[in-house]
Amino acid sequence: MQFPNLFTRRRLVITAVAAALLLSAACRGKHHRTTVENEEPAAAEAPPRLASTLKMSDPAATGQLLKGVYGLEGGGAWRWTAGHFSIALRPPLSAAQRGATLSLAFTVPEVVIQKLGKITLSASIGATKLKSEPCPKSGAYTFTADVPAELLTKDSVTVDFDLDKSLPATPADQRELGVIVTSAGLESK
Amino acid sequence: MNREWWKSRTANLLFWITPVAFLIWLFQEGLYCWFIDDDFAWLGLIRQLNRPHGLLRALFEPAAQGTIRPWSERGFFLLFETLFGMDDLPFRIMAFVTMAANILLLTWIVRRIAHSRLAGFIAALCWAANTALMTVMTWSSAYNEAMCACFMLAALALLIRYAESGRRIFWWLQVVVFGLGFGALEINVVYPAIAMAYALFVAPREGRRRLLLAEAPLFAISVVYFAIHTVAAPVPHSGPYAVHIDGRVLHTLALYGKWSLLPVDWEAFGHSHLLGKLILWTLIVAIAALFAAEIKKRRTTVWFFASWYLAALAPVLVLPDHHTDYYLTIPLFGLAMLFSFGVTCAVRDYGKWRLLALIPLAGYFTGMIPVSRSATHWWLNKTEPVRSLVLGVEAAREKHPGKAILLDGIPGPVYTDSIAQGAFYPLGITDVYLTPGSESAITPAADAADPDITVLDPAAASHAIENDRVVIYSLSGDHLRNVTAGYERSAPNRFANRLPGRLDAGNPLYSWLIGPTWLAPESGVRWMPGEASVRLRGPDTPGQKLVLDGFYPEEQLKSGPRHLTVSVDGVPVGQTQINDPESSFHRLFSLPDSLVGKEAVEIAIQVTPVERKGGQDYGMVFGKIAIRP
Numbered sequence: 001m002q003f004p005n006l007f008t009r010r011r012l013v014i015t016a017v018a019a020a021l022l023l024s025a026a027c028r029g030k031h032h033r034t035t036v037e038n039e040e041p042a043a044a045e046a047p048p049r050l051a052s053t054l055k056m057s058d059p060a061a062t063g064q065l066l067k068g069v070y071g072l073e074g075g076g077a078w079r080w081t082a083g084h085f086s087i088a089l090r091p092p093l094s095a096a097q098r099g100a101t102l103s104l105a106f107t108v109p110e111v112v113i114q115k116l117g118k119i120t121l122s123a124s125i126g127a128t129k130l131k132s133e134p135c136p137k138s139g140a141y142t143f144t145a146d147v148p149a150e151l152l153t154k155d156s157v158t159v160d161f162d163l164d165k166s167l168p169a170t171p172a173d174q175r176e177l178g179v180i181v182t183s184a185g186l187e188s189k
Numbered sequence: 190m191n192r193e194w195w196k197s198r199t200a201n202l203l204f205w206i207t208p209v210a211f212l213i214w215l216f217q218e219g220l221y222c223w224f225i226d227d228d229f230a231w232l233g234l235i236r237q238l239n240r241p242h243g244l245l246r247a248l249f250e251p252a253a254q255g256t257i258r259p260w261s262e263r264g265f266f267l268l269f270e271t272l273f274g275m276d277d278l279p280f281r282i283m284a285f286v287t288m289a290a291n292i293l294l295l296t297w298i299v300r301r302i303a304h305s306r307l308a309g310f311i312a313a314l315c316w317a318a319n320t321a322l323m324t325v326m327t328w329s330s331a332y333n334e335a336m337c338a339c340f341m342l343a344a345l346a347l348l349i350r351y352a353e354s355g356r357r358i359f360w361w362l363q364v365v366v367f368g369l370g371f372g373a374l375e376i377n378v379v380y381p382a383i384a385m386a387y388a389l390f391v392a393p394r395e396g397r398r399r400l401l402l403a404e405a406p407l408f409a410i411s412v413v414y415f416a417i418h419t420v421a422a423p424v425p426h427s428g429p430y431a432v433h434i435d436g437r438v439l440h441t442l443a444l445y446g447k448w449s450l451l452p453v454d455w456e457a458f459g460h461s462h463l464l465g466k467l468i469l470w471t472l473i474v475a476i477a478a479l480f481a482a483e484i485k486k487r488r489t490t491v492w493f494f495a496s497w498y499l500a501a502l503a504p505v506l507v508l509p510d511h512h513t514d515y516y517l518t519i520p521l522f523g524l525a526m527l528f529s530f531g532v533t534c535a536v537r538d539y540g541k542w543r544l545l546a547l548i549p550l551a552g553y554f555t556g557m558i559p560v561s562r563s564a565t566h567w568w569l570n571k572t573e574p575v576r577s578l579v580l581g582v583e584a585a586r587e588k589h590p591g592k593a594i595l596l597d598g599i600p601g602p603v604y605t606d607s608i609a610q611g612a613f614y615p616l617g618i619t620d621v622y623l624t625p626g627s628e629s630a631i632t633p634a635a636d637a638a639d640p641d642i643t644v645l646d647p648a649a650a651s652h653a654i655e656n657d658r659v660v661i662y663s664l665s666g667d668h669l670r671n672v673t674a675g676y677e678r679s680a681p682n683r684f685a686n687r688l689p690g691r692l693d694a695g696n697p698l699y700s701w702l703i704g705p706t707w708l709a710p711e712s713g714v715r716w717m718p719g720e721a722s723v724r725l726r727g728p729d730t731p732g733q734k735l736v737l738d739g740f741y742p743e744e745q746l747k748s749g750p751r752h753l754t755v756s757v758d759g760v761p762v763g764q765t766q767i768n769d770p771e772s773s774f775h776r777l778f779s780l781p782d783s784l785v786g787k788e789a790v791e792i793a794i795q796v797t798p799v800e801r802k803g804g805q806d807y808g809m810v811f812g813k814i815a816i817r818p
């Protein structure tokens with residue numbers, strides 16, 4: 001029997017190819033080894049309900065964006081609004097007793113400030129005005145406002161946001177544009 | 190190609206393939222073992238590549254225990270994670286392929302040294318069977334042992350070729366392979382001693398002087414490496430990796446000697462104490478008899494095997510506080526060679542008594558094979574819940590993108606092997622916490638995550654549930670189960686309606702306790718400007734202290750210390766200074782008794798000076814703030 005020479009080029013190539021084939025056998029990407037399917041409640045068991053806090057990146061948020069909030073942009077992270085926009089939110093569990101804090105995370109783009117100058121954002125629930133806040137320069141803002149407990153007694157509340165100025169539609173973009181929102185929510189005190 | 194030719198080829202193929210097949214059969218479940226423990230630190234490296242000089246630092250920055258292993262740990266994980274993501278199978282296949290290569294190299298080397306095919310075959314089987322290999326065969330973080338073994342065996346094979354042929358190219362190739370071995374594991378530093386032992390005890394007398402001279406420069410390379418390594422990663426003087434050169438070295442040697450012959454968990458897996466003793470002493474007597482016989486015959490080859498074992502073990506003999514059987518992976522080549530040589534000598538020299546040599550060999554396999562299989566199965570079972578947990582959290586994040594994830598009822602061992610090691614960091618998921626009360630299942634460890642950060646305060650959990658900010662999951666077999674609805678229903682009964690006694694400033698679920706001036710949280714921490722405040726529950730009893738844990742970038746601290754002034758409900762409780770190089774700080778402040786029992790207190794923090802960037806003041810970074818005994 002001939003004892004094999006481990007250092008022949010042929011054997012090294014065969015070994016390398018065999019190793020590469022073995023490695024490629026493990027498929028890249030999502031498969032049963034790289035994913036787990038969790039047990040989620042059945043739809044009948046847990047009927048869809050409104051969220052108290054909405055991330056614009058959550059596709060499920062769409063149903064609560066009642067008016068003036070456009071589709072997802074920026075890789076699914078944010079949405080443009082119109083000058084007036086409305087969002088439905090579920091009051092947190094104890095908000096009817098303690099009241100809550102409304103928050104809206106948004107960005108005022110440079111183009112808005114350049115064309116419109118300082119803008120002011122106001123929020124209201126029904127006829128009750130909550131707060132107005134000026135935005136003198138471009139950048140990220142978090143608008144917060146106290147919401148009295150008596151406005152939060154129902155299962156759902158519609159918050160109306162108003163900008164005093166907005167960019168009108170143009171032939172290139174036929175949308176009226178206000179600010180870019182990333183999240184909105186009610187948090188109990 | 191006649192029948193004889195086919196028989197010869199088949200026998201030749203079986204000679205090489207059988208030990209590899211034996212290794213794969215023995216540890217087959219190791220192919221399916223998921224990531225665990227240290228793996229997550231290496232998997233997280235990929236997220237640090239965007240730092241300045243990210244790749245260089247990821248590859249070469251010393252680890253906590255003072256190791257620099259660019260190929261076998263950092264490079265291995267970075268490359269395979271880049272290619273395959275969080276898929277364990279390619280990592281495991283690579284470990285199996287490398288170990289198979291080690292088997293082939295060992296077979297080849299022993300065949301050359303002992304001039305016997307049988308010796309090569311038995312050496313490979315003996316090494317493959319040893320239970321100490323289980324860790325390498327199941328845990329990707331232990332790949333460094335497999336890779337370093339490959340470099341050392343390949344270097345020795347090249348030395349043998351050099352000794353046999355006299356061709357200088359083999360010597361140079363040996364130097365290159367030896368040099369690369371330093372990137373796999375520090376134990377590579379002992380290779381020159383092994384090469385020298387080969388020259389002294391195995392090489393033919395006429396070529397010995399030439400070989401000894403040729404191998405001398407390798408010692409210089411090891412010395413230079415050791416000097417550079419000591420400067421870059423000083424030898425630890427405390428902790429489990431502290432080096433002690435004293436009488437405990439002999440105790441450690443005896444321990445590793447025992448583990449080399451009988452699996453460390455022999456009795457833990459239900460095997461007889463008496464049988465274990467019998468196997469152990471049979472092997473000790475057999476080894477002693479072999480040495481006695483070889484000394485009597487003035488043959489020196491066995492001293493090479495002993496040299497390999499002792500040289501490869503030497504670096505860990507000085508670690509009396511850190512014993513682990515997988516450190517035996519490389520030393521065991523020496524033992525496997527010794528066993529195979531002993532059997533071959535018996536077969537060759539002892540006529541009808543040669544069958545006696547099978548007794549210790551049978552004892553060795555009787556001890557090793559069942560425990561190797563059981564231990565591999567045990568490890569697979571240990572990793573399965575970690576896989577379900579980590580990939581389950583990833584699926585939960587996809588399902589509920591805007592919400593933090595609370596995990597309920599996670600067993601202590603699963604926590605230790607995953608969450609405590611930052612298992613979600615490689616996935617870029619930071620907002621995963623444990624439900625209140627989970628801390629009772631957690632064993633605190635020095636190198637693990639702070640339970641105060643990972644376990645949510647009851648009041649914070651209650652607030653997060655009320656505000657629909659979390660989804661709650663429990664571990665259920667091979668997946669997670671969404672238990673949010675049931676947990677929500679029982680939450681009011683579980684948690685008292687009062688403010689938390691602690692908060693994690695970087696956790697958005699505590700934002701409602703944070704004053705208006707703080708910046709947004711980032712990467713689990715939060716910057717404050719010059720002044721900031723938080724609300725917490727007052728101390729429950731007199732003598733409780735205010736705890737502040739924070740951080741300040743080291744390079745900015747070099748410009749001067751930061752002064753911190755703290756008051757509670759308007760009462761000054763202390764001042765402190767954060768100095769270079771104390772970039773991570775922990776401070777305690779005594780609280781006045783007048784605050785005891787208050788439902789809420791306001792803690793005001795002031796920092797001077799502040800750094801101003803882009804119109805924003807940056808004062809200090811905070812993590813945990815708590816009032817506790």
